[in-house]
Amino acid sequence: MAQPHVVIVGAGFAGFHAARRLSRVARGRADVTLVNPTDYFLYLPLLPEVTGGVLDPRHVAVPLTAALPGVRLVLGEVDELDVTGRRVGYRDPTGRRDGLRYDRLVLAAGSVNKLLPIPGVADHAHGFRGIPEALYLRDHLIRQLELADAADDPGERAARCTFVVVGAGYTGTEVAAQGQLFTEELARRHPRLADVPIRWLLLDTADTVLPGMQPRLSATAGRVLRDRGVEVDLGVSVQEATATGVRLTDGRTLATHSLIWCVGVRPDPLVEATGLPVDHGRLKVDEYLAVPGHPEILACGDAAAVPDPQHPGRATPMTAQHAVRQGRLAADNIAASYGTGRRRPYRHRDLGFVVDLGGWQAAAAPLHVPLSGALARAVTRGYHLAALPAGRARVAADWLLTALGSRPAVGLGLVPGPAVPLETGAPETLHA
Known part of the structure; x- marks a missing residue:
């Protein structure tokens, strides 16, 4: 029988660390595919030093194929989600449309610039x-x-x-x-x-x-x-x-x-395009990072309104610290659904x-x-x-x-x- 297929959308802090953790904890139990427009993970906090002429841009870009052994990389931008058919649609670098079926889906599409309505x-x-x-x-x-x-x-x-x-x-x-x-x-x-x-x-x-x-x-x-x-x-x-x-x-x-x-930033436009419930533009998830009513879909990072246990009623801030931890937890909870480890809610300590x-x-x-x-x-x-x-x-x-x-x-x-x-x-x- 074919192994379950886990698809991760986005290779920012949340998606990269979800894929990295899954490449270890789910090895032999699931096939993992990462869909991202570029073939690298960008360490965003050092980007100002690239502009300032301090760092070579290649040194803050981590090649995905080298860093994620056992994970299949698909270059493309996801712009479609069929929840019923468990399929994501994407456009590849040549403009060709294609899709991927999934058994588990991690939505970690990240964020884009927040543009205010100011003339010019x-x-x-x-x-x-x-x-x-x-x-x-x-x-x-x-x-x-x-x-x-x-x-x-x-x-x-x-x-x-x-x-x-x-x-x-x-x-x-x-x-x-x-x-x-x-x-x-x-x-x-x-x-x-x-x-x-x-x-x-x-x-x-x-x-x-x-x-x-x-x-x-x-x-x-x-x-x-x-x-x-x-x-x-x-x-x-x-x-x-x-x-x-x-x-x-x-x-x-x-x-x-x-x-x-x-x-500032706002969640990637893919979030609203999914048709799933949102909270202030971010996907609604429970404390296990699962979308309510769709336990096969997990969301993390800037795209997800993850409940903040330290501030009840609020979502965690859109920071790299939270994205890294949530990505790893999403991987662990998916692995738990296949018999490795146990499912855990999101908890954090501010470093x-x-x-x-x-x-x-x-x-x-x-x-x-x-x-x-x-x-x-x-x-x-x-x-x-x-x-x-x-x-x-x-x-x-x-x-x-x-x-x-x-x-x-x-x-x-x-x-x-x-x-x-x-x-x-x-x-x-x-x-x-």
């Missing part, structure tokens, strides 16, 4: 969710300073050297921190820009940087950025964006060609947070012990090395080389703007 943002802002976007933004920063150097008009030079980041959460704070260091280093290579200020603005409607974190860590991050010259404007956002500037909600108008959108501020600066709270400065930096890098599934030596080597030398400053132009649309937060990777 969809057309003129740069998102930040994947390697193509990080590479595009890195080239964009290099290009702006080169164009500023070539310009004779003071207004144009100032606009090219002004960078606006919207969203002071983890991503926006780290992008502003890494980007500011990168552009300051680039500017030193352009003597004609010696008298031109390199302006970075970090905007958020919240009243603090890193809202939701411990006040001491938020204060540390805000202080580090301000000490470097980043203009942290809280209670402010963008009211309108154009190709040459932005109008802010406080009435100011800024001339800029660089609007970087980091306001704290780390935020990389570039240079020798970071803000960290391992096990809720607040740290800053070089010690926080060491904890942050140690955490990332421990969490990386592969490529630790390469990442450590990149860090060392950057500390000893300078960041490469060549704009390769490999990713054109139309390939990284803000509306989906996903590149057009599916066209061969």
